Amino acid sequence: MEAILENLERFVEVLAVSQSKSVKDWDNLILQRAFQWSAYFQHIHQRFQTHVLIRTALEDRLWVINEELKTSMENYRFISFEDLGFCDEILYAFLLQNPALPKVQYEFLLSELKDESKPMMSCISHIFRQKAASQMLLSITSMLPNSLSKPLVLTQAHSLKKYLENRTKHLNKEEQLDRVSEVLSQVPKSHIFQLVAAVLAIDDIDTNISKLLVQWLVVDMLLFENFCSNLSCELLAKLVARNSELEAAYLSFLTKWGESMDYDIMNGYWSSNTAERSWEKLQDHFSWLLKGPQTLREATESTLKNLIAQDGNFNVYGISIWTDLLLVIKGSLSSDSAD
Amino acid sequence: MAHDVQNPVLSFEYWLNKAVEWGEATTLESQQDVCLHLPKLYEFLHQIYETLKQMNFTAAIQRFPLIGQLVGRLCWNPFVVGYDECQKILMCCLCCLYSKEPQNPVELKANEWIWNLLCHLISPSELGDAEACPFLLTLGYTPSACYSELIKNMVLSLVTELKGNLLNGLNIQERVALHYYCPFARILLIVSASNYTKSRTSSNRVHAISVLCTPLLTLPEVAPLLEALLTHRDWGVQEALNAQFLAAVNEALLQKKIDLSDSAVLCLWLHHLPSLENTVLHLFERLISIQGHSLGDMECIIKNSLLLRVAHHPSVFRIVDEIFRNALLETNGSSKVLTIIQVFTQCFVQAHQEHNSQHKLPLKTYFLHNHPLLVMALLKHPLDLPTTLWFQHLKGITETLKVAVQDTDSRSHRSLFEHWFLLIHFGIWVDIAAELLLTSKTETSDALLWLLAFYYNPYENPQMSQTLVEARVASDRLVMLSCSPTLSVSKLLVAVATDSTETSTHHPSTNRIIQHLLVIYLLFFSRGHTIAKAFIAHMTQTVETAYEVSNMLARTANRLSILGLKYQRQIKLANELLQEIQSA
DSSP states (O other): OHHHHHHHHHHHHHHHHHTSGGGGGOOHHHHHHHHHHHHHHHHHHHHHTTOHHHHHHHHHHHHHHHHHHHHHSTTOOOOOHHHHTTHHHHHHHHHHTOTTSOHHHHHHHHHHHHOTTSHHHHHHHHHHHHHHHHHHHHHHHHHSTTOSSOHHHHHHHHHHHHHHHHHHTTOOHHHHHHHHHHHHHTSOHHHHHHHHHHHHHHSOTTSHHHHHHHHHHHHSHHHHHHHHHHSOHHHHHHHHHHOHHHHHHHHHHHHHHHHTOEEETTTTEEEOSSSSSOHHHHHHHHHHHHTSOHHHHHHHHHHHHHHHHHTTOOOSTTTOHHHHHHHHHHHHHHHHHHO | OTTOSSOGGGOHHHHHHHHHHHTTOOSHHHHHHHHHHHHHHHHHHHHHHHHHTTSOHHHHHHHOTTHHHHHHHHHTOHHHHTSHHHHHHHHHHHHHHOOSSOOSHHHHHHHHHHHHHHHHHHOOTTOTTTTHHHHHHHTTOOHHHHHHHHHHHHHHHHHHHHHHHHHHHHHHHHHHHHHHHOSOHHHHHHHHHHHHHHHHHHHHHHHHHHHHHGGGTTSGGGHHHHHHHHHOSOOOSSOSSOHHHHHHHHHHHHTTSOOOOHHHHHHHHHHOHHHHHHHHHHHHHHHHTOGGGOHHHHHHHHHHSHHHHHTTSHHHHHHHHHHHHHHHHHTTSOHHHHHHHHHHHHHHHHHHHHOOOTTOOOGGGGGTTSOHHHHHHHHSOGGGSOGGGHHHHHHHHHHHHHHHHHOSTTOSHHHHHHHHHHHHHTHHHHHHHHHHHHHOOOSOOHHHHHHHHHHHOOSOHHHHHHHHHHHHHHHHHHHHHTTSSOOOHHHHHHHHSOOOSSOSSOOHHHHHHHHHHHHHHHHHSHHHHHHHHHHHHHHTOSHHHHHHHHHHHHHHHHHHHHHOGGGHHHHHHHHHHHHHHHHO
16 A cells, blocks of 8 residues: 555656656656556546545545645645546646647657547547537526526535645644635635635535634624625525524624614715615615525524614614614515515 | 539538638527537548648648638637547647648747647636636646536536426416416416517527537536436427437437436437437347347347337337338348347337336237237247147137138238237247147147248238148148158158149248248257258258248247257257358
8 A cells, every 4th residue: 555655646746747847858758657657546546436445545645745745836736536537638738738848748749649549549538528518518508597506606616615625634723724714815806705605605504614714704804894795695695594603793794884874864864984885785785684594584683673772772763773774674575575 | 522612511611611600609609500510520521631641731731721720710619629529530630730840930830839729728728707717727726627527517507407497387387377267367468478488488598508519418427418408398399409419319329428317218219200210220230230140149239228228118119119010011021020020029028027117008008909819818928828738829819810810891901911010029929839830749730830821921812821731731741750760851851842743832931931840840859950950051052041041040049048948959959050050
């Protein structure tokens, strides 16, 4: 077993080199050995994918190798156990995209494309076809009027979850949270909140990753406010309905928002100093919460009633924002159901 | 060839124009157009490749000055690259254009262009608006992992969407039902009309999806989508799925490139008759081309065929049977076709008995248009009766059959054919009749003889009586010969020869009966064993008779192995004789 693990280490290093400038020193022998290694590890993957003990040993070793190479190489790409299943494709793609590859070796890659009977042809053809298939399916899904789930976001969410699981392995709680922050800081700002929300939506509530993501969200108030402003009220209500920690944070965010608003006596409405934090938007947030499942509805109502009580339990417009909010939303909800 | 003006499908100009028109296939119309043209495009590219591979870059450019433009455009079109065949042939063309030792700047530039094109084909950039893949790559995902995850999720969401449509479909019906009772009928009429348009557009959409899936259907990850499309209930008034898609799915099934659930296959065949017909023909071709007449091989092919998996559906069974009927008519009752129908029916009945489902139909319902008593008698498996009752059973079958075909009302050609066709399905009873005719000691074997004569000659009545007389003489002589102390090839030949002075040959159907009886004689009488090989050599002097005798030997060997171990000797001899004929 130890021999396999050591070979695995060498092979992952070979894959790393195949993406780097050092590939310029490769000769035909090295290139062919690299493909022989990939055939060997494909065989290992095939053989042990259902063998828990050996698979875990291989995954643990991969984790160590990946962490090491990550620190020593820029833009290092992780190799997972699943990747071993098609490592010939990966090696081929790395090499083909590497401008440092010597001309002779490049021609070897090309010659493999010429002959349909060669085994490598089918793997290369598979990756070309998969890319084309992704593009085709993307345009087919975009044809649907209201695609229920957005496959792109979903795919990214699955991948992010898997990646986080991998990167937080073997770390203590505190290190895990740091690692999550570190990884998420690399995600483009335009995507981050959609993506985190998607992970929370697909994942079970009590997995480690979900807990870490919630912690990451609630620990920084400003970040959490951004999260709430970037997502639709409907999605937020769905997420907080599944997670009590998120629910508490969300309600306290909305409470602060309400408390920051003033009643404009002249014009007779609640106003705030920023356009984003409008009275209508606040109503929207609360009405989605009140349309949610029973426990969420009850928690929201009791929060609102407590706030009304704190403001003195007045039952007229213009004194407590919470009284007004509840009256308006209840009115609109009952008129909705009457329709 | 590549400049063929008469045949646009082979003209370079035609395809370059197409490639320009398609662009990167961004509109639904162009995408569908690409998908529908791919098989033809492949043919064309294949011809180009055959020319290219014999030339260097410069010669290629002289021959096809715009080859770079064509290949480049096609490589940028995902709907072309997604089709396995086209993509592979494009790669081959690209490799032909690569110069190992570039002699001039153009060749150098072409090499660079090829490298860029290949990188483009792998690289996950330009995927979707959200730049999904590059972002995943920064997380350390390999391109393959990224694509396969993306495909999986998109297939899943399309499947969900298709199932959602199913619910919409139900909704429409509910609304129609409501409409009936509702006083505000006019309002609801508008609602259901708008739903109708909605369902029209949704069925158009399903049709478009089926077109766009055609190039991808052999990709394993796409299988759930194929299932969902095929089992999609909204097969409306107009064809919901594209015919080319259905034909391509069937072709991939036949070539075992994909596998689908029985219910999906059933939907495919019930909605697309040409696919079912092709499948039956494909099976027929395979059965006919079996070397060495082995019924075991036939059974194996039939049992592994998709057809047997869904033949329990009455409509499928009926269509298969209809094709058998045509084959029988067109080959004028060739012995191979008779055997195929018999073996298929055996496999079907066996599968039916092994199939444990509450909803399964009784076997007789598959032969609804035949005489019920006859069907029941023929459906009886010989092993379910003691051998001592076989004769009685056969007598019963013959009598029912005789009455049925002689019935003045049903004497039409058609009804006669139907009875004959039914008997062919259960040819095993005819084989048993031939054996009993020679081996049993019953005084009256007229019934058995009549059954044999009917099997080989159902039509011409005056000739049937001649056949009966001739076959009677031959069978009596064979029985007598089994008592004589010596036996030789020549004695056996004399026994079955015609003794009429007017005609020197038997009626053809008599010949087939005699052939059948001779095979039984050689296998079942120990005296026959001694001269079997020499006699078979006599019997199989023409290709035609060799074929007939081999078929009969194989049929008998198969029947005996079904009926039990006690026939080991006969089976062994039959197989030896078969080999003898083949090696001759």
